[in-house]
Amino acid sequence: MKRKPKSDASQILLGTTKNPARRYNLTKDGKSWVECFPLPGDERETRRRLMACKPLERGSVVMRGREVPLPRYQGIYGRAYTFSGKTHDVEAEMPLVIAEFLAWANTTKYVTDRADGFTFNNVVGNWYMNGHQYIGAHSDDERQIKVTAKGETTILGASYGAARTIRFRPKRKEGTISKLDLVLEPGTGYVMGGTTQRTHTHEIVKVSGHKGETIPPRISLTARCFTGSDGKKPRKTIESGNYK
Numbered sequence: 745m746k747r748k749p750k751s752d753a754s755q756i757l758l759g760t761t762k763n764p765a766r767r768y769n770l771t772k773d774g775k776s777w778v779e780c781f782p783l784p785g786d787e788r789e790t791r792r793r794l795m796a797c798k799p800l801e802r803g804s805v806v807m808r809g810r811e812v813p814l815p816r817y818q819g820i821y822g823r824a825y826t827f828s829g830k831t832h833d834v835e836a837e838m839p840l841v842i843a844e845f846l847a848w849a850n851t852t853k854y855v856t857d858r859a860d861g862f863t864f865n866n867v868v869g870n871w872y873m874n875g876h877q878y879i880g881a882h883s884d885d886e887r888q889i890k891v892t893a894k895g896e897t898t899i900l901g902a903s904y905g906a907a908r909t910i911r912f913r914p915k916r917k918e919g920t921i922s923k924l925d926l927v928l929e930p931g932t933g934y935v936m937g938g939t940t941q942r943t944h945t946h947e948i949v950k951v952s953g954h955k956g957e958t959i960p961p962r963i964s965l966t967a968r969c970f971t972g973s974d975g976k977k978p979r980k981t982i983e984s985g986n987y988k
């Protein structure tokens with residue numbers, strides 16, 4: 745009898761940030777990774793301040809030539825960001841709670857341990873009002889953010905409010921690249937580092953049905969280092985995955 749060839753399916757990792765401060769390698773060579781850690785400060789108070797600056801409109805993206813609303817509220821601070829067919833302009837003002845987050849992000853080892861002048865200069869805020877709101881699988885457009893000579897990028901995230909799952913999926917099926925489902929508990933920081941944007945997509949998983957309705961709001965802030973000048977369009981816009 746012919747044996748079925750051994751599946752080449754990716755390893756599936758499951759994680760939670762209940763006990764943060766750990767690194768998950770997404771590739772066997774350890775070049776793509778996610779690290780999580782407890783955030784400083786009072787989570788409830790930060791969440792309250794962030795809820796007070798939720799954008800009024802959901803905003804939109806362009807998918808297959810059509811303008812469609814984002815399935816969450818989103819604000820861009822510091823530098824404009826082009827994705828999914830359009831340039832998302834910065835909000836007129838950066839709320840103090842977001843400016844404080846950006847200043848803190850620039851004191852972390854992800855900045856201070858580097859000798860290349862890397863500084864976070866942009867924050868994307870996402871407000872997911874219940875489990876039905878999500879962000880689809882995507883990876884960051886490396887033409888807009890700082891990439892090292894080794895092809896590494898650093899994106900620092902912070903999660904407040906409801907615990908939600910961030911899912912990392914390998915872009916290639918073959919090999920030993922892992923899929924990771926990481927439950928982000930309130931008050932957790934995470935860094936997507938190394939070559940993660942090249943090898944994996946990430947998303948906040950949608951929770952459908954009644955269960956989704958009952959999930960309280962979650963707010964995330966992600967800090968990036970943009971290399972272009974403010975509001976300048978990159979050479980091309982991206983339409984990566986179903987980023988919406």
Ligand SMILES: O=C(O)CCC(=O)C(=O)O
Pocket residue numbers: 868870879901902903910946947948963964965966
């Ligand atoms: O809400 C999150 O933690 C993820 C945000 C995200 O995927 C992004 O900013 O690219």
